[in-house]
Amino acid sequence: xxxxxGVLDALAATPLAGAMRESAWLYPIVEIxxxxxxxxxxxxxxxxxxxxxxxxxxxxxxxxxxHLLRWALASLVLxxxxxxxxxxxxxxxxxxxxVFLLKLTLIALAGCNALAxxxxxxxxxxxxxxxxxxxxxxxxxxxxxxxxWLGVISCGxxxxxx
Amino acid sequence: xxRLILLAAGLVFSAGTLxxxxxxxxxxxxxxxxxxxxxxxxxxxxxxxxxxxxxDKTWLVVLAPPSRMENRGLMKEKLxxxxxxxxxxxxxxxxxxxxxxxxxxxxxxxxxxx
Numbered sequence: 001x002x003x004x005x006g007v008l009d010a011l012a013a014t015p016l017a018g019a020m021r022e023s024a025w026l027y028p029i030v031e032i033x034x035x036x037x038x039x040x041x042x043x044x045x046x047x048x049x050x051x052x053x054x055x056x057x058x059x060x061x062x063x064x065x066x067h068l069l070r071w072a073l074a075s076l077v078l079x080x081x082x083x084x085x086x087x088x089x090x091x092x093x094x095x096x097x098x099v100f101l102l103k104l105t106l107i108a109l110a111g112c113n114a115l116a117x118x119x120x121x122x123x124x125x126x127x128x129x130x131x132x133x134x135x136x137x138x139x140x141x142x143x144x145x146x147x148x149w150l151g152v153i154s155c156g157x158x159x160x161x162x
Numbered sequence: 163x164x165r166l167i168l169l170a171a172g173l174v175f176s177a178g179t180l181x182x183x184x185x186x187x188x189x190x191x192x193x194x195x196x197x198x199x200x201x202x203x204x205x206x207x208x209x210x211x212x213x214x215x216x217x218d219k220t221w222l223v224v225l226a227p228p229s230r231m232e233n234r235g236l237m238k239e240k241l242x243x244x245x246x247x248x249x250x251x252x253x254x255x256x257x258x259x260x261x262x263x264x265x266x267x268x269x270x271x272x273x274x275x276x
Contacts, residue, residue, distance in 0.1 A: 020207060021204070021206035021207050022206060022207075023207070024228060024229055024232075026207075027207035027208060028207075089206075089207060089208075160208070161186065161187055162187060
């Protein structure tokens with residue numbers, strides 16, 4: 001634990017973390033990048049999930065997935081570095097903040113859920129690509145995905161208030 | 163389909179009602195006036211703070227974002243250790259030595275922080 005605190009203090013002491021706290025414009029700009037990134041991330045994921053849940057079944061699911069999920073992955077190039085920068089400004093406080101830990105847990109769960117979705121029900125997507133209901137396991141995964149990502153966003157927003 | 167949209171709307175709404183606003187962690191029905199000496203000051207993002215040494219204890223006083231303080235005329239040079247300051251604000255619900263300031267008075271000049 002003390003060693004962990006040492007790493008966090010070292011991170012907070014870096015010039016970049018200092019600039020995040022001191023600069024008038026850097027912190028808000030990084031916040032904007034983080035938000036723009038996760039708008040694309042959660043937007044594409046949720047629209048894909050809604051399609052799995054039965055919205056717009058005339059759209060071929062596999063093709064839609066290729067389009068949306070590619071953008072979801074690409075958005076991580078903005079989301080993750082910006083998130084790390086925001087974390088670096090006050091790492092000690094955030095690491096001790098239960099809402100932040102819940103947010104990280106939900107992100108991990110959302111990742112595992114996505115992986116399980118692709119390894120299990122999505123393999124048979126050819127059978128329910130258009131005008132067919134997705135199997136129950138796929139719909140459960142899609143519903144869980146929406147809940148988890150809404151939870152992640154809620155936790156992120158709540159960080160300012162706890 | 164309609165049911166799905168209603169479900170989504172319900173989820174978004176409930177997430178919204180769960181979200182506090184920035185002052186709800188502080189007890190606005192128990193206003194607090196403190197005067198003391200600044201021990202440590204942070205004119206920093208996402209919001210500034212001072213550690214204010216009063217007669218009985220040292221408080222962590224949460225202030226506003228630096229850009230807002232600057233716009234309202236509370237300059238970084240005034241927020242320094244050794245400076246006398248008075249704050250009017252509200253105590254945190256669970257953290258015994260934290261409060262959020264509605265305004266801060268330094269050298270007779272009061273700056274609103276909300």
